[in-house]
Amino acid sequence: MEFAQSKALFARNRRLIPGGVVSLNRLVDPEIAFVRGCGPRVWDADGNAYLDYHAGFAPYLLGHSHPEVQAAVVRSVEEGWTLMGSGTTPWEGRAAELLCESVASLDRVQLTTTGSEATYHALRLSRAHTGRDHIVVMQGGYNGWHDEVACNVMTPLEKLGPRSEGRENPFVPLSAGMPSNVASRVHVIEFNDLEAVEWCFRNYEVACLVTEPILQNIGIVKPRAGYLQGLRDLCDRYGVVLVFDEVKTGFRHALGGYQSLVGVRPDLSTFGKAIANGYPLGAIGGKAEIMDLFSHPDADRRVLIAGTFNGHPAPVAAAIATMEILKRDQAAIYPKLEALGARMQQGLEALFDRHGVTVTVARQGSAFCVYFMDHAPKNWHDLASNNDMARDVRYRKALIARGVYHFPLPTKQGSISTAHTEADIDATLEATDAVLRDGI
Ligand SMILES: Cc1ncc(COP(=O)(O)O)c(C=O)c1O
Structure with missing residues (x-):
């Protein structure tokens, strides 16, 4: 993946904006400048497309640009x-x-x-x-x-x-x-x-x-x-x-x-x-x-x-x-989000199991997280003591390189929207399979 335009924008914005970002929480590696979003997808300044699970730290429940x-x-x-x-x-x-x-x-x-x-x-x-x-x-x-x-x-x-x-x-x-x-x-x-x-x-x-x-x-x-x-x-x-x-x-x-x-x-x-x-x-x-x-x-x-x-x-x-929209369509929206979430969870669990990597996929409806530990954490002490943070980040970065955007910090929530389809979830699982095949 090429990030030349993203790099140039960061360099330009850093001249005037401390850190080059307007919220410190957005300063992560790889440094990418995003320019467009539609439905479940976002595009960066170099034209790379991603299936998005960061969703701007979760607001896009109905997908980008609904x-x-x-x-x-x-x-x-x-x-x-x-x-x-x-x-x-x-x-x-x-x-x-x-x-x-x-x-x-x-x-x-x-x-x-x-x-x-x-x-x-x-x-x-x-x-x-x-x-x-x-x-x-x-x-x-x-x-x-x-x-x-x-x-x-x-x-x-x-x-x-x-x-x-x-x-x-x-x-x-x-x-x-x-x-x-x-x-x-x-x-x-x-x-x-x-x-x-x-x-x-x-x-x-x-x-x-x-x-x-x-x-x-x-x-x-x-x-x-x-x-x-x-x-x-x-x-x-x-x-x-x-x-x-x-x-x-x-x-x-x-x-x-x-x-x-x-x-x-x-x-x-x-x-x-x-x-x-x-x-x-x-x-x-x-x-x-x-x-x-x-x-x-x-x-x-x-x-x-x-x-x-x-x-x-x-x-x-x-x-x-x-x-x-939520009120009118809630009988369809929340079951759909649950079904997509369950498809993601079951798919991830099967993949990690097949590749012999110990994880726990925690999920509530459309929000999920892969923890690199053998149980669902009960609090931060438990999580910080057991999650393999370095592997967690390597996993996220490898997915980004394959066009699936998970925020590249450990333990950050993935968010599915109503704009995601079963095919999007399956494409995400295929990318995950490839990542695990390469090794993380
Ligand atoms: C649970 C929770 N409360 C409050 C906030 C702060 O909201 P905002 O970033 O809109 O100020 C956030 C933001 O991530 C949050 O996740």
């Missing part, structure tokens, strides 16, 4: 939907209706531009509601780039060291430049460990616990049976706000969020990504008594939500179109 979503955005532009920045609009009300109709735990919602803004507001609302400062987050969870949650995703085990009495991990920031006191109010624990949750709740004034209901930023790390209900019960007992960060799971696994599949209702939920099929929209929603703090009559108790681009017509038009 015709109905594109048409809705174009229509919003042509009809002159504008961002007045004063008062309200019909389209933000429609998006709110669709969200509240889709997700049972949402009495109220607010729209943001990104998932990070939504999780930021979740912290602020929780603190205003409880009058407490501390938060609990999961090791291996990602909840955005702001201080307090930008920590402890794929932390090297040597940085975590031995765990404390309460089985807390040390706060390991993802960024320089955070205030030094952030760590004192953020408590990082391993997923699937209810005892650690209770220890934190007993020992700190905790406002909220924030978790992805499946850890999908380290592949697919599922909650064990009863874990999410256990979180619900502990939050109720200690008066802690339970926040499900469904930015990645929401709309991908079910219209009602992953919470609808497990039957556990959080107090607040955050959404993003698949909600607008690739356009920038986030949302926070939940119980009226908490959400209404955004409009509390007493100014001293009111929580600020602001943003010049909140409710921008183009992404909101995309979100309305996406949610209407």
Whole structure:
């Protein structure tokens, strides 16, 4: 594969953009400049085509450039939907209706531009509601780039060291430049460990616990049976706000969020990504008594939500179109995604078995991950101790060289869209077979 144009673009952009990328998470090897996407495929600046399983970090549930979503955005532009920045609009009300109709735990919602803004507001609302400062987050969870949650995703085990009495991990920031006191109010624990949750709740004034209901930023790390209900019960007992960060799971696994599949209702939920099929929209929603703090009559108790681009017509038009498609076609869409996911999982398991390579294919519906270890991980400690990270990356790079784009970092989720076909899955399996034949 030739990457001459990609190389040239990186060199040119690096002159002015630090690192040459606008999100540090995009700086990976091989360095590729992508210029077009349609359905399940993307093309780079050199004209190489890829079957895409990265999906822009997962938003493209309906595939790239979905015709109905594109048409809705174009229509919003042509009809002159504008961002007045004063008062309200019909389209933000429609998006709110669709969200509240889709997700049972949402009495109220607010729209943001990104998932990070939504999780930021979740912290602020929780603190205003409880009058407490501390938060609990999961090791291996990602909840955005702001201080307090930008920590402890794929932390090297040597940085975590031995765990404390309460089985807390040390706060390991993802960024320089955070205030030094952030760590004192953020408590990082391993997923699937209810005892650690209770220890934190007993020992700190905790406002909220924030978790992805499946850890999908380290592949697919599922909650064990009863874990999410256990979180619900502990939050109720200690008066802690339970926040499900469904930015990645929401709309991908079910219209009602992953919470609808497990039957556990959080107090607040955050959404993003698949909600607008690739356009920038986030949302926070939940119980009226908490959400209404955004409009509390007493100014001293009111929580600020602001943003010049909140409710921008183009992404909101995309979100309305996406949610209407999901609502209209959900009886076909989710079974199709499940069937494609199952075909991928079974095909991969058979191939790796035939080639004598030990892996575990973890999957929830259309989201999957090949772990180079002999069991499904229960948390980051388990994963980091057992997954062959170097082999994981070699596998991904070898697939890229054969026109199948998996993000070339270990444990990153693969995302199938409704635009993928059985033939695409089979072509992916053929490429995988070739990769395994060559050896990784
Ligand atoms: C679970 C989760 N929460 C929050 C975020 C942050 O969303 P955004 O990148 O739109 O700010 C992400 C992004 O990857 C995410 O996966």
